[in-house]
Amino acid sequence: AQSVTQPDIHITVSEGASLELRCNYSYGATPYLFWYVQSPGQGLQLLLKYFSGDTLVQGIKGFEAEFKRSQSSFNLRKPSVHWSDAAEYFCAVAFVGNSGYALNFGKGTSLLVTP
Amino acid sequence: DTGVSQDPRHKITKRGQNVTFRCDPISEHNRLYWYRQTLGQGPEFLTYFQNEAQLEKSRLLSDRFSAERPKGSFSTLEIQRTEQGDSAMYLCASSFASGYEQYFGPGTRLTVT
Numbered sequence: 001a002q003s004v005t006q007p008d009i010h011i012t013v014s015e016g017a018s019l020e021l022r023c024n025y026s027y028g029a030t031p032y033l034f035w036y037v038q039s040p041g042q043g044l045q046l047l048l049k050y051f052s053g054d055t056l057v058q059g060i061k062g063f064e065a066e067f068k069r070s071q072s073s074f075n076l077r078k079p080s081v082h083w084s085d086a087a088e089y090f091c092a093v094a095f096v097g098n099s100g101y102a103l104n105f106g107k108g109t110s111l112l113v114t115p
Numbered sequence: 116d117t118g119v120s121q122d123p124r125h126k127i128t129k130r131g132q133n134v135t136f137r138c139d140p141i142s143e144h145n146r147l148y149w150y151r152q153t154l155g156q157g158p159e160f161l162t163y164f165q166n167e168a169q170l171e172k173s174r175l176l177s178d179r180f181s182a183e184r185p186k187g188s189f190s191t192l193e194i195q196r197t198e199q200g201d202s203a204m205y206l207c208a209s210s211f212a213s214g215y216e217q218y219f220g221p222g223t224r225l226t227v228t
Contacts, residue, residue, distance in 0.1 A: 004157075041224075042221055042222075043221040043222050044206070044208075044219040045219070046216060049215070092157070101146075101217075102148060102163055103148075103208075104160070105159070106157050107155070108157050
């Protein structure tokens with residue numbers, strides 16, 4: 001069965017420090033991978049995506065992610081975190097088939113940024 | 116382009132009542148998706164439309180739930196005889212038929228008392 005795992009439920013980072021959020025997937029074919037961010041009470045905003053090609057992808061707000069096929073991972077990184085980055089982060093995988101690329105989400109990682 | 120909009124943003128209802136939510140997708144988008152998000156979880160797929168055709172429904176979409184997209188533009192999601200377990204954020208997203216990127220609305224938060 002397809003699944004997306006975000007091992008860290010909560011992460012606390014000091015402002016200005018680097019960040020890495022982990023995402024692992026179980027999927028039978030080459031996945032389409034996404035990271036979304038959700039601020040409290042809001043919908044989801046797309047940070048970045050990977051479909052094919054260069055395995056290091058750049059997104060908005062200074063985020064990047066690296067696809068590692070051998071590890072079935074798509075970890076999100078940011079070199080220097082800002083207080084405004086505090087939010088919930090979701091990794092998602094699109095499964096191609098009858099569900100028209102419907103997204104399968106992980107349970108999310110809540111990021112707290114301390115001064 | 117104003118993005119995906121959803122109405123209402125919040126709905127409080129008593130158990131057993133019917134509720135209806137509306138989603139207006141990005142105008143050029145052919146596909147429209149509904150997801151449900153409960154506290155502490157990621158969104159879960161409910162159903163999707165391509166134009167006016169409902170092409171897939173998840174097992175989460177019980178027979179109390181119905182969705183429509185009558186003219187291939189806006190969509191409605193109706194829940195009949197609401198239960199406390201229906202309390203959740205209901206998210207709508209849209210995309211091009213040829214694309215994989217989905218753009219989400221702000222969601223409708225449903226509370227069933």
